[in-house]
Amino acid sequence: EPEVTQTPSHQVTQMGQEVILRCVPISNHLYFYWYRQILGQKVEFLVSFYNNEISEKSEIFDDQFSVERPDGSNFTLKIRSTKLEDSAMYFCARDSRSNYGYTFGSGTRLTVV
């Protein structure tokens, strides 16, 4: 299957700035997800997006975070005012129900300074 593409691969931002992370999954999949992995730690669920709506969000996904699917293909995660602790690898994923596999994007490494 075609890969899930994430841009940028690495972003450095100043604390307090807004960042937008982008993901291009396959448009005919309905289930999309964002996950976060702080360096050296486990992968944590942030939010699930089904049929163009948020279906579940974790306690990490506070008011600073938002997700959109602005044009039917791109899938974005916005962090409004970044904090140092937002430094992490962010993965988008789609649920390939047909082969029981979850396909992850290549990730965006966010560094907040």
Place this chain on the structure above:
Amino acid sequence: AQKITQTQPGMFVQEKEAVTLDCTYDTSDPSYGLFWYKQPSSGEMIFLIYQGSYDQQNATEGRYSLNFQKARKSANLVISASQLGDSAMYFCAMREAENSGGSNYKLTFGKGTLLTVNP
């Protein structure tokens, strides 16, 4: 309580030997799926293998097999004939409510095991 437990922070194996990475899980849902992912130093998450809770046979994918012991709630990954390129972080993950028809199939991950293959 942890839903996915990987008790081995690090493992070492000689090239060409087999290695088992442990994973235990905790769920009251009768319908769930178990996944293993490989994360090399470059950071991407690579899907390796899947086992459904109702699958009668252990899953296999090439050199990867999953030793599924449902009563013990364990889903260990076995890598046969280790290669240097197998050196990576390995994560076990679970997806609950596989057949609920719901709209959210999030994965819960363990903390991972760092595998080093020695030449």
